[in-house]
Amino acid sequence: MIKTQQVAVATVDKVLAGASLTAELQVSWRANPALSNQQRGAIQDLSYGVLRFYGQLDALLKLLLKKPLYDKRLRCLLLVSLYQLQYSKAPPYAVVDHAVSTARFMGGNKGIQGLINAILRNFIRQRTTLLEQAALDDEGRYSHPQWWIDKLRLQYPQSYQAVLEADNQHPPMTLRVNRRQIGVDEYRELLETAGMPVQLLWNNALKLRQPVGVEKLPGFADGLVTIQDAGAQLAAPLLDVHDGMRVLDACAAPGGKTTHLMELAQVALTVLDNDAERLARVEQNLDRLKIKVNHLICDDAAYPSQWWDGKPFDRILADVPCSASGVVRRHPDIKWLRRERDLLKFSASQQVILNALWQTLSKGGKLLYVTCSVFAEENRWQVEDFLYHHSDARQLPLTQVGMIDGQLLPDSQHDGFFYTLLHKT
Ligand SMILES: C[S@@+](CC[C@H](N)C(=O)[O-])C[C@H]1O[C@@H](n2cnc3c(N)ncnc32)[C@H](O)[C@@H]1O
Incomplete structure (x- = not known):
């Protein structure tokens, strides 16, 4: 446990200083090549868990400390240990003993080791009272930054608590069945025979009762299924693509x-992204599904003159960069890395991309604007502004289950997304 605590402490420390959790875990794997898969799994659980509940753990720590602790690593060690005490099955006194050993390993003297021991034992003794006190303030109660809570409360007075609670759950693992290769019922049977029960959500979306490694999924390497959240699976059907478009x-x-x-229709697809490394992942995914695409372009969607041949598109999917506030349970670091002012930056670049792409759409064509955000600045208000400035744009109604004005809020079945389908008149 000491090694896992140590690596988790280093990872959380870097993330709280501004690094991305996904990137930082990769750094940790490279720096500790001898870690077993089990240790990696434990480190991942601890790091994700601490960031998921950072608001609450931080509030507990403030209550437990008599004066501020300036050593960031020790503070992270306490956060990791409090998370273990509150959310893991590890025996409490083993967590405390290991935390003391980790503190010693990190260079903490006897005084520091004693402090770690005393704080964690105090938590064990006064757990109920401390948890109640921590929940008296919003950040301690919901484990989101105050500005985020305030904004959700304002924009969703009826459902903001459900959104905050959904954000702190473990994300579901959902599969999209490739209907070109196999039927949904047939694939479901394959899974259930292999001991993996699922729930059919909608269309081709099967939610696994328990997440599993992709290597366990029947036919994954052959392209029978793709891992994709059920909310994200709404995008392609909404765009209404037909052969030859x-x-x-x-x-x-x-x-x-x-x-x-490409699973829905034989279309002439142009694939664009401005990030070469990420574009390489599109190629891998296309290869796995044995799909051929002629135009894969690494360029900026905001500058069509650099990549567009001038022939209008019948359909455009604009899944623009955004705050990712609808998918924070998959990336809990985002809650603590984003600043409120970032929404203005995202909203400005979304506006530029949307305006640029509109020029490349044919008359009578459709553009689907998508974000995985829950904030109106990137969603409803963005579209209202676009419609105000574009007399040739008409918003088509979307009536998918669970959507209100195109907004899908995160819940136990799917992540948070926003969809708007625009028709060029
Ligand atoms: C939300 S992700 C897209 C997810 C993807 N549609 C999917 O379903 O897997 C947004 C993508 O936009 C790309 N991006 C950001 N700014 C861009 C720009 N100006 N032009 C083109 N791509 C951009 C990012 O690299 C990122 O891959």
């Missing part, structure tokens, strides 16, 4: 929706 997937990587589009 010219289609642009404008912000395509890593290609979850690209492959779905």
Whole structure:
């Protein structure tokens, strides 16, 4: 446990200083090549868990400390240990003993080791009272930054608590069955025979009762299924593609929706993304599903003159970069890395991309604007502004289950997304 605590502490410390959790875990794997798969799994659980509940753990720590602790690593060690005490099955006194050993290993003297021991034992003794006190303030109660809670409360007075709670759950693992290769019922049977029960959500979306490694999924390498959240699986069908159409997937990587589009119809697809590394992942996904695409372009969607041949597209998927506030349970670091002012930056770049792509759409064509955000600045208000400035744009009604004005809020079945289908008149 000491090694896992140590690596988790280093990872959380880097993330709280501004690094991305996914990137930082890769750094940790490279720095500790001898870690077993089990240790990696434990480190991942600890790091994700601490960031998922950071608001609560931080509030507990403030209550437990008599004066501020300036050593960031020790503070992270306490956060990791509190998370273990509150959310893991590890025996409490083993967590405390290991935390003391980790503190010693990190260079902490006897005084520091004693402090770690005393704080964690105090938590064990006064757990109920401390948890109640921590929940008195919003950040301690919901484990989101205050500005985020305030914004959700304002924009969703009826459902903001459900959104905050859904954000702190473990994300579901959902599969999209490739209907070109196998029927949904047939694939479901394959899974259930292999001991993996699922729930059919909608269309081709099967939610696994328990997440599993992809190597366990029957036919994954042969392209029978793709891992994709059920909310994301709505995009391609909404775009209403038909054989022979010219289609642009404008912000395509890593290609979850690209492959779905190609499963639905034989279209002439242009795949665009401005990130070469991410675009390479689209290629891998296309290869696995044995799909051929002629135009894979690494360029900026905001500058069509650099990549567009001038022939209008019949359909455009604009899955624009956004705050990712609808998928924070998959990336809990985002809650603590984003700043409120970032929404203005995202909203400005979304506006530029949307305006640019509109010029490349044919008359009578459709553009689907998508974000995985829950904030109106990137969604409803963005579209209202676009419609105000574009007299040739008409918003088509979307009536999918669970959507209100195109907004899908995260819940136990799917992540949070926003969809708007625009028709060029
Ligand atoms: C939300 S992700 C897309 C997810 C993807 N559609 C899928 O379903 O797998 C947004 C993508 O937009 C790309 N991107 C950001 N700014 C861009 C720009 N100006 N032009 C083109 N792509 C951009 C990012 O690299 C990122 O891959």
